[in-house]
Amino acid sequence: MAIQYLSAEQLYHIATLEKLPCKSTKELAPIDEIVGQERAQKAVEFAMSIKEKGYNIYAIGRNGLGKRTMILRYLNRHQHENTELFDWCYVANFDDIRTPRVLKLPSGVGQKFRQDIEKLMAKLMNAIPLAFDNELYFSRADRLKNQLAQKQQHELEEITRRAKERDISLTITTQGDYQFVAMNGEEMHTEESFDALSKKEQEYFSQTIDELEVSLRNMVRQLTEWEEAYSEKIKKLNDDVTLDVISHFIKQLKQDYSKYPEIKAYLTELQKDIVENVDIFLDDTGEQGELATAALDKKLPRRYKVNVLVCRSSQQFPVVVEENPNYHSLFGYIE
Known part of the structure; x- marks a missing residue:
């Protein structure tokens, strides 16, 4: 290709401002x-245009x-x-508290859910103690306690009566154990007075006390079973009272988040866990209470706090x- 020389006029282009489509660059779109x-x-x-993961622009x-x-x-x-933006939240996994559960929620839902749970906890922190501090609960609990006490008293009176008919007294030692003692009229036999009895009388007392001790052991086992049954009834009462309170407040939340299966499942587990750990809401004193409410605001129990890791406040x-x-x-x- 031949070399062609250009003149200065050919290298310079004169711009005619009058021919431009605007009077100022401010009128032009950037x-x-x-x-x-x-x-x-x-x-x-x-x-x-690459939609696969693992690619970067440098x-x-x-x-x-x-x-x-x-x-x-x-x-x-x-x-x-x-277009798909999500909020990412951590909530407690009540089956294994060391491995939290991840909630993937639509943009804006995570922050709202966190606020709703905080409001729910604030209501429960007030409502649950009140439910356990009223005459209705006290009367139901006292009824169960009195039923147990009456059974225990009846059994003790029965075995005491049987022993008395055989000139034997049922006493309680300083260690709190039951003990049968042979009686000498209105007084307990001393070692000397018992030794003064005939061999036949001594054998009678020994044999009778052995029989009564067998009955006493059976009675103690029965009392233990009754106490276990009483504990179960008290727990059932506490569970019912707690569930009534929670169901009243959590029903609306389940309706509000009905289209989010993950939240519905979490709310069901949350309700069950609160019933099983209602003491968190009742005992706010001592070390256990302090650990239970160790949250940033010192009011929300830590195990029920919704931790929003990623919050998409807008659709951008x-x-x-x-x-x-x-x-x-x-x-x-x-x-």
């Missing part, structure tokens, strides 16, 4: 392109070329393609600019 970077723009467009070049500006423009331009796809992209900045850390 250019959404990077001038002179067509190949770079095509590369970024191609990278943005832009390198001299300062001032517009690398960040171009990447941010394309990110904002393509954000409408990422988030674009995060990290000025110092070291390991901790990118992956985080635990203090």
Whole structure:
């Protein structure tokens, strides 16, 4: 190709301002392109079209070329393609408290759910103690306690009567154990008075006491069974009272979140766990109570707190600019 010389006039183009379509550049829409970077723009467009995981864009070049500006423009331009945004929450896994459960919720639902649970807990912290501090609960609990006491008293009176008919007294030792003692009229036999009895009388007392002790052991076993049954009835009463309170407050929450199966399942487990651990709401004194309510606001029991890890307050796809992209900045850390 032959070399062709150009004159100065050919190298200079005169712009006629009158021919421009505007009087000022303020009237023009901003250019959404990077001038002179067509190949770079095509590369970024191609990278943005890749939907698979594991791909990254790395832009390198001299300062001032517009690398960040171009990447941010394309990110904002393509954000409408990422329509599915989610909130990510951690809640307690009541089957294994060491491995929390993850809730993947639509954008904005996580924060609302956290607030609703806090409101629920605030209501329960007031309502549950009141349910256990009224005459209706006291009367039901006292009725069960009196039934047990009457059975125990009847059995003790019966074995005491049988012993008395045989001139034997049922006493309680200083250690709290029951003991049968042979009687000498209205007084207990002393060692000397018992030795003064005939051999036949001594054998009578020994044999009778052995028989009564067998009956006493059977009675103690029966009393233990009654006490276990009483404990179960009291637990059933406490469970029913707690469930009545929770059901009243949690019913509306289940309706509000009926289209979120994960939340519905969690609310059911939450209700069951509160019934099983109602003492958290009743005992707010001592070390156990302090540990149970060790939350940031000191009011919400920690095991029922909803921890929102990622909150999408708007429908816009988030674009995060990290000025110092070291390991901790990118992956985080635990203090």
